[in-house]
Amino acid sequence: MRPMTQYRIRADYDARTIVVYQAYPPAIADAALRAGRFVAPFSFQRMTWIKPSFLWLMHRSNWARKPGQERVLAVRMTRQGWEQALSRAVPTTAAPEELSRAAVHLQWDPERSLRGAALNHYSIQVGIGRHLIRTFAEDWVVGLTDLTPQVHKAAALVRGGRADQARRLLPPERLYPVGPDLEERLTPA
Structure with a gap:
């Protein structure tokens, strides 16, 4: 087993909720923000990936510049839902037949x-x-916030060599506590 210190969840959370991030095309983000929840054209027929690491999503979406990922949403969800998802998660490195039956994947x-x-x-x-x-x-989702303007501002500061100013715009993230059973389940073998 690898040391858990390398595999810890870092997130913005409070006593009841955790924030995860997703990047979408404008049509999906706009509809969700207007409704205050995910609605069409959001797909209820395919897997959706959520990430508690803001900077990982910035890398993935190229600071909201990648086609189809131009809008960054902070998705506030219940910790109960988050932990239920984690308890059902199967690593993407699992056997294909196990992964195909899994309700939740983790990577x-x-x-x-x-x-x-x-x-x-x-x-x-x-x-x-x-x-x-x-x-x-x-x-599980209790709120959606459009972070796109903040993302664009931080990206411009990074590109302009003002990383310290950009860092002030990042959401706070700290270690998320998980119990020993969940920790063992989440730690890669």
Whole structure:
């Protein structure tokens, strides 16, 4: 077993909720923000990946410049839902037949620095499968916030060599506590 110190969840959370991040095309983000929840054209028929690491999503979406990922949403969800998803998660490295039956997939990827460099610890991604997606969208999600203007401002500061100013715009993230059973389940073998 690898040391858990490299595989810890870092997130913005409070006593009841956790914030995860997603990037979408404008049509999906606009409809969701207008409705205050995920609605069409959001797909309830495919897996959706949620990430508690803001900088990992910035790397993935190229600071909201990648086609189809131009809008960054902070998705506030219940911790109960988050932990239920984690308790059902199967690593993407599992046997194909196990993975195909899983309601939730999980993957650890190198965390990223402000400039996108891989760090020596990992960030979790959680894929909510189509059999659980309505529960995620209708029961677990309690709020959506458009972070796109903040993302663009931070990206401009990074590109302009003002990383300290950009860092002030990042959401706060701290270690998320998990119990020993869940920790063992989440730690890669």
